Amino acid sequence: MNWLLPRLLVTLAALALGTGIGFVIGDWLKLPAVASAIGAALGIALVVLIDALRGHRLMRWLRGAQEGDAPRDAGMWGELGYRIERALRLRERELAQEREQLAQFLSAIEASPNGVLLLDANDQIEWSNAVAADHLGLNAQRDRRQPITNLVRTPAFVAYLQSGDWEQAVSFAGPGHTSTLAVLIRRYGEGNKLVISQDVTERLRTEAMRRDFVANVSHEIRTPLTVLAGFIETMASLPLTEVERQRVLKLMQQQTDRMQVLVSDLLILAQLEGSPRPPADRWVLLKGLLQRVEADARTLSGGRHVLSVADAGSAEIAGTEAELLSAIANLVTNAVRYTPEGGRITVGWQLRPDGSGELDVRDSGIGIAREHLPRLTERFYRVDGSRSRDTGGTGLGLAIVKHVMQRHGGELDIDSEPGKGSRFRLLLPAGRVRSGQPQPLSPALLST
Known part of the structure; x- marks a missing residue:
């Protein structure tokens, strides 16, 4: 309201000035009253005209984009323009903040x-x-x-x-x-x-796999338990000769061993999925692993196959010894089980030019049809269920190999053809392979 008093004073001054000028002119014309009234009206009209011009400037600014400052006139119109401009600028800042918040909100939803x-x-x-x-x-x-x-x-x-x-x-x-x-x-x-x-595709697939896994485990354990229960009932209710008794005990032992292997493989898988990633600074001599695998394979083969294992020299792999041994042993054991008598099994090793390592297990066995290859690493998946059970397989071996390779940053590659044998390759990254043990430091270097 600081514009009101000056405005009144200006209006009174214009009125007085117009009246005074009109009186002087009216006195000269011998019409002082009429001239004074006309002068007063012209004074008021001048004030109104100036107000109209100032109002017009403000309205023109309001009709435009309001990009510049509002007209900085004195009096009421100047203060009105300033307050309108301030309200507009405040509203623009609020709208900009709201737009920015909306953009951030939509960006968060987009992510x-x-x-x-x-x-x-x-x-x-x-x-x-x-x-x-x-x-x-x-x-x-x-x-x-x-x-x-x-x-x-x-x-x-x-x-x-x-x-x-x-x-x-x-x-x-x-x-x-x-x-x-x-x-x-x-x-x-x-x-x-x-x-x-x-x-939810992956979730449904995982749930289906979990259901299948439970069903498969139940089936795999129930079968030997049913056989054992039948043998126990037979021994308890029928008089058996010593030969029959020994035969029944042998079959019971086979079923017991089968359940032990199954439980052992399940525990290995659970441990692989729940344990931390293998260390990258704990080196395992590959030659020692291959020697242990070769000894077990020759015992399982009983001289029925030609077995050849490469000399890995001083090559080392960074990781967990038990897991690496399990992966290699599963491949070699499968090769022995599914290769007919007189067949050949070869275990090879090579360092690739890029520093990575490749261990491959080849056999001249029955081979696998190509449509089965993508599913071989699924738990309990069998190409021929009856043949797998006859050879003592649990259907978990390749699943274990796949998990071990993933945990060591590598992969399992399978190539096979019916009647021409199979080739299983363990591909290990360069960071987990080295050609030999580092040389010890000399006494002179140690002393420094």
Whole structure:
């Protein structure tokens, strides 16, 4: 209100000045009263004109983009322009902050591993992150303001959206039927809907594998237990000769050994999955591992195969000795079991030019059809179940080898053809392989 008094004083001054000038001119014209009134009116009109010009400048600035400063006039119009400009600038800063917060919020949603879709009250798409667009086969920009049911026509999703009962998520196949989606809807605002999608393909696959694993373990253990229970009942209820008794005991021992091997392999797998990564600075002499594997393989073969094991020299591998021994032994044992009598088994080793290592186990056995190769490392997967059980296999050996290689940063490569044998390669990274033990420091260096 500091503009009010000066404005009154200026108006009074204009009025007095106009009256005075009009009186002087009226006195000369012999019409002092009329001239004074006209002078006063002109004084007031001048003040009004100046106000109109100042108001016009302010209105012109308001009609424009308000990029520059408001007109800096004196009096009421100057203060009005200043206050309007300050309010506009404050509002612009608030809008900029809100836009930045909205952008950060949308960026956070965009980074979410789940799909997020916003629908209005008419089920039209207001916004979608890239994950939701990928899940539902949408275009995040092009499909805005489109009804979701025109674009996602899966009956399960449409019925779920229209039902209004969204307590539980709905699952259905994604575009191309290559994935399974779980979608959950929540209300927000005035009839708006938040659609959250998640790719549950891997989770369902893991759950299926877990169920299959439990079923397989139960089956593998139940079979020998049934056999043992039958033999025990036979021995308890029937009089057996010594020969029959020894035969029954031998079969019981075989079933017991089979369960022990199965439990041992299961414990090894559990330990591999639950233990920390093998150390990269604990070196194991490969030659010693191969010698132990060779001795076990010759015992298992009983002279029925031609076995050749390469001399690894002073090569060393960084990792856990027990795990590496288990991986190599599983491959060589499988080669002995599935190679007919008189067949050849070769264990080779080489250092690659890039510093990595390759250990391969070849056999001239029955071979494996190509369609089975991708699944060989699955737990309990068998190409021929009856033959595997006859040879004493548990179906866990290659799963153990795969886990050991993954934990040591390597991989298992399998190549086989029916009737032409098989080749299993353990590929170890350069960081876990060295050609030999480091030379000890000389006494002179030690003294320094």
